[in-house]
Amino acid sequence: xxxVTQLDSxxxxxxxxxxxxxxxxxxSVSVYLFWYVQYPNQGLQLLLKYLSGSTLVESIxxxxxxxxxxxxxFHLRKPSVHISDTAEYFCAVSRALAGNTPLVFGKGTRLSVxx
Amino acid sequence: xxxxxxxxxxxxxxxxxKLTVTCSQNMNHEYMSWxxxxxxxxxxxxxYSMNVEVTDKGDVPEGYKxxxxxxxxxxxxxxxxxxxxxxxYFCASRGTANTGELFFGEGSRLTVL
Numbered sequence: 766x767x768x769v770t771q772l773d774s775x776x777x778x779x780x781x782x783x784x785x786x787x788x789x790x791x792x793s794v795s796v797y798l799f800w801y802v803q804y805p806n807q808g809l810q811l812l813l814k815y816l817s818g819s820t821l822v823e824s825i826x827x828x829x830x831x832x833x834x835x836x837x838x839f840h841l842r843k844p845s846v847h848i849s850d851t852a853e854y855f856c857a858v859s860r861a862l863a864g865n866t867p868l869v870f871g872k873g874t875r876l877s878v879x880x
Numbered sequence: 881x882x883x884x885x886x887x888x889x890x891x892x893x894x895x896x897x898k899l900t901v902t903c904s905q906n907m908n909h910e911y912m913s914w915x916x917x918x919x920x921x922x923x924x925x926x927x928y929s930m931n932v933e934v935t936d937k938g939d940v941p942e943g944y945k946x947x948x949x950x951x952x953x954x955x956x957x958x959x960x961x962x963x964x965x966x967x968x969y970f971c972a973s974r975g976t977a978n979t980g981e982l983f984f985g986e987g988s989r990l991t992v993l
Contacts, residue, residue, distance in 0.1 A: 771922075774920070797979060801982075806987075807986060807987075808884075808970055808972075808984030808985055808986050808987055809923075809970070809972075809982075809984045810984070811981040811982070814979075814981075816979050855922065855923065867913065867925060867928055867938065868982055870915075870922055870923040871922060872920065872921060872922030873922045873923075
């Protein structure tokens with residue numbers, strides 16, 4: 766079975782500062798990795814995903830994540846955050862090449878951007 | 881517009897009074913799932929469905945029932961709600977492959993007194 770650990774439950778950061786949200790996973794098989802974002806009072810939305818190929822994946826709003834197989838990590842980074850990035854971020858994992866299997870979520874990291 | 885619709889969005893009820901939270905998607909997705917979100921615990925899967933008439937337990941199925949009689953609908957049933965089922969519930973759907981995006985509803989906040 767797969768599992769996900771998000772190492773920080775809350776991350777406060779000043780506007781325009783860089784941020785890293787950490788995610789580690791555990792699996793005995795190949796995986797797909799995802800980051801979802803939940804803005805206040807909304808459902809979750811896909812931010813970015815890693816399926817195969819380049820280990821660095823990017824979102825349209827400046828976030829990026831790097832798949833590191835040796836460290837079983839998929840940390841999310843942004844070089845300069847905005848107030849609008851304030852949200853809860855969830856890392857998720859599923860088995861690769863395994864058809865329609867469930868997605869396993871981490872417990873979330875609440876990012877608070879301070880003006 | 882592609883969407884997952886949940887109703888009701890907010891509900892206060894009392895212990896033991898049966899209730900149903902409806903979920904409907906308009907994307908012809910095979911896979912649908914229910915999650916509950918609680919502070920400090922993240923999202924935990926309650927039940928999921930790979931297709932019509934196919935449902936499976938997730939991590940926290942106790943106290944819940946589901947059915948999948950039609951592809952677009954996946955209602956969550958609480959036969960006898962208890963206060964520990966007070967939570968924020970999300971329905972989600974996805975196409976066949978697990979490489980795809982999971983689309984979430986806006987959530988249903990349930991309070992059981």
